[in-house]
Amino acid sequence: xxxxxxxxxxxxxxxxxxxxxxxxxxxxxxxxxxxxxxxxxxxxxxxxxxxxxxxxxxxxxxxxxxxxxxxxxxxxxxxxxxxxxxxxxxxxxxxxxxxxxxxxxxxxxxxxxxxxxxxxxxxxxxxxxxxxxxxxxxxxxxxxxxxxxxxxxxxxxxxxxxxxxxxxxxxxxxxxxxxxxxxxxxxxxxxxxxxxxxxxxxxxxxxxxxxxxxxxxxxxxxxxxxxxxxxxxxxxxxxxxxxxxxxxxxxxxxxxxxxxxxxxxxxxxxxxxxxxxxxxxxxxxxxxxxxxxxxxxxxxxxxxxxxxxxxxxxxxxxxxxxxxxxxxxxxxxxxxxxxxxxxxxxxxxxxxxxxxxxxxxxxx
Amino acid sequence: xxxxxxxxxxxxxxxxxxxxxxxxxxxxxxxxxxxxxxxxxxxxxxxxxxxxxxxxxxxxxxxxxxxxxxxxxxxxxxxxxx
Numbered sequence: 015x016x017x018x019x020x021x022x023x024x025x026x027x028x029x030x031x032x033x034x035x036x037x038x039x040x041x042x043x044x045x046x047x048x049x050x051x052x053x054x055x056x057x058x059x060x061x062x063x064x065x066x067x068x069x070x071x072x073x074x075x076x077x078x079x080x081x082x083x084x085x086x087x088x089x090x091x092x093x094x095x096x097x098x099x100x101x102x103x104x105x106x107x108x109x110x111x112x113x114x115x116x117x118x119x120x121x122x123x124x125x126x127x128x129x130x131x132x133x134x135x136x137x138x139x140x141x142x143x144x145x146x147x148x149x150x151x152x153x154x155x156x157x158x159x160x161x162x163x164x165x166x167x168x169x170x171x172x173x174x175x176x177x178x179x180x181x182x183x184x185x186x187x188x189x190x191x192x193x194x195x196x197x198x199x200x201x202x203x204x205x206x207x208x209x210x211x212x213x214x215x216x217x218x219x220x221x222x223x224x225x226x227x228x229x230x231x232x233x234x235x236x237x238x239x240x241x242x243x244x245x246x247x248x249x250x251x252x253x254x255x256x257x258x259x260x261x262x263x264x265x266x267x268x269x270x271x272x273x274x275x276x277x278x279x280x281x282x283x284x285x286x287x288x289x290x291x292x293x294x295x296x297x298x299x300x301x302x303x304x305x306x307x308x309x310x311x312x313x314x315x316x317x318x319x320x321x322x323x324x325x326x327x328x329x330x331x332x333x334x335x336x337x338x339x340x341x342x343x344x345x346x347x348x349x350x351x352x353x354x355x356x357x358x359x360x361x362x363x364x365x366x367x368x369x370x371x372x373x374x375x376x377x378x
Numbered sequence: 379x380x381x382x383x384x385x386x387x388x389x390x391x392x393x394x395x396x397x398x399x400x401x402x403x404x405x406x407x408x409x410x411x412x413x414x415x416x417x418x419x420x421x422x423x424x425x426x427x428x429x430x431x432x433x434x435x436x437x438x439x440x441x442x443x444x445x446x447x448x449x450x451x452x453x454x455x456x457x458x459x460x
Contacts, residue, residue, distance in 0.1 A: 021427040022437065029441055030452065035432050039425070105455040110441075113448055117440040128451040135455060161443070 015058045015082060016118045018090070020047045023111060027100050030110040043099040050093035054115065057145065058086030083121045084153035087112040088138070088145045095139040109135050112152075122159040123152060124305070126333040127312035151216070154308055203307065205233065212370050213322060214311055222314055225323040225367035227261035230254075236298070242285050247300040248331055248339040249284040255324055256281060262367055263324035266356040272346045280342040302334055309333040323367045325357045 018026075020042070028038035062082035091112040098104035109131075116123055125131040134151055137143035143151075205212050212232075213223035224232065235254030239246035255263045256277040264274055299307075310330035314322050332350050334340055343353070397405065409416045431437060445452065 019427070019431070021424070021431040024428045025431045025437070026441060028432075030445060035428050039428055044424075103456065103459060105459065106452050109448070109451060109455055110445060113444045114437075114441055117444050118437065122444075122447075125448060125451060128448070128454055131448075131451045132454040132458065135451075136458065 015055070015062065015086065017055050018051055018111065018115050018118065020044060020051065022114070022118075023047050023051070023099065026110050026114050027107050030106050031100070031103055038100065041100050043097075046094075046097045046099040049097065050090055050099065050111075053093045054086045054090035057089035057149075058082045061085035061149075080121070080156050081149070081153055083116055083119050084156060085145070085149045086119075087115045088149035088152055090115055091135065092138050092145040092148065095135075105132075105135055105139060108139075116156065117159060120159050121156045124155045124157055126305075126309045127316045129316035130312035133315055205229065214307070216311065219311070219315060222311060222320065222322050224370045225321055226370045227258040227263075227324045227367050228322050228327060229370040231258050231261070231263075231324055231327060234258075238285070239298075244285070245300050246298060246303050247285075248302055248306065248334060248337050249281045251303060251306060251327060251331060252281040252339050252343075253278060253285070255327055258324055260367075261324035262357060262360050262364065263328040265364065266325065266328070266353065266360040267343075267348060269356040269360060270346075270348050270352055272343075272348055276346055277343075280346065281339065284338045284342065302337060305333060306330045319366075321366065321369070325361065328353060329357070 024035050024038045024042055027033075027042070028035040031038065033041075059082075061084075062079050064081070091108040094108035094111055095104055098107070100107055113123060123131075134143065134148055138145070138148045203214050204210060211221060211223045212229045213221050215221045231251070231254035233254075234257045235246055235250040238253040239250040242250075244250070255261065256274050258264055259274070264277075267277060268274075306327070307330075309332075310322060310326045313326040313329040314320075317326070319326070331337075331343075332340055332353065335350075348356075405416055405419060409419050412419070
């Protein structure tokens with residue numbers, strides 16, 4: 015790991031607060047800064063050691079480790095929030111320092127929904143979230159920095175075997191449910207059971223249950239992907255949404271003059287451009303679809319909702335601005351701002367979607 | 379490395395530096411040879427370190443990219459500041 019030092023923290027604070035390095039240095043509480051940097055270093059070392067222990071003998075090490083970077087950055091932010099080394103604006107300094115820590119170690123954070131990131135940092139500041147919670151949240155949003163020469167050869171490095179992010183992102187739904195029972199993870203997706211509501215659970219949010227239409231759209235998107243012999247992608251998620259007659263997402267798009275049929279046609283066109291795979295897909299979701307899961311949760315948190323509805327899925331899709339699905343929506347007259355406005359209006363009119371009931375469906 | 383103590387007065391800030399004995403000895407030796415105070419040397423060293431980091435092009439580029447990329451988040455945190 016490449017460690018930040020006090021001088022680096024001075025430069026970061028001077029820049030983010032717009033006061034310059036001289037002023038930042040003169041105001042800096044050096045012991046507080048030193049203590050925060052030491053805590054971050056120790057947290058990173060501990061996480062890296064844990065990852066090394068879990069690595070299979072003979073496998074190629076891939077430092078700096080994703081989990082170690084996330085743990086160190088989250089701990090650094092927490093320490094800087096708990097004992098700010100500069101008066102005022104501690105959250106900005108902490109966020110900038112954490113992000114810079116990640117950058118110098120070749121990682122970038124994909125914070126698609128800034129409001130959700132702000133809530134996480136504020137939760138860390140208030141003590142509602144622990145550094146471990148924040149690290150889990152952050153780890154799932156890290157990707158190798160393409161501009162970093164240190165990471166240029168590691169972009170193809172698979173996630174470590176026991177990485178929480180790997181368990182979350184690569185496991186099919188039933189497997190996640192099974193693992194949740196045997197080893198609770200920080201982020202688990204469930205299609206529900208008689209005594210286990212369907213939804214997404216994280217340490218930070220607790221269970222975020224799916225609404226009925228959201229759960230139906232998840233199941234339908236999986237069926238559409240299977241029908242086409244493809245891993246679930248954005249187009250299948252859109253097809254799943256298009257099949258929910260009375261959902262907030264469909265009603266919001268109808269407000270923009272877009273019919274369910276038009277949505278379905280666009281999504282089918284995109285699906286038809288992808289070739290079915292000869293073998294069953296290795297992973298249930300494409301990387302883009304896996305990222306949508308996180309964006310969906312972020313959207314729900316950002317809206318202050320305690321559930322996940324179809325509107326969050328629709329907004330989650332928008333994190334891939336250049337994706338054909340998002341471009342197709344735009345070509346129909348649904349740009350991001352318009353969609354957000356329509357969803358706000360629809361929610362004001364119809365209220366939240368009905369809660370999900372156990373459907374008795376075992377998705378594979 | 380250091381522990382702050384005392385108060386701000388004018389343009390300077392009193393601090394107590396806690397150093398390991400070997401480093402403290404070297405610092406005292408440098409100060410004596412150069413005919414300057416230990417605090418002068420320490421202040422200069424910290425300022426030089428900050429200046430070096432400030433001129434580190436890669437560090438600066440990463441920082442500027444980061445701040446630009448996450449501008450909205452930083453704005454939200456500033457707006458929400460109590």
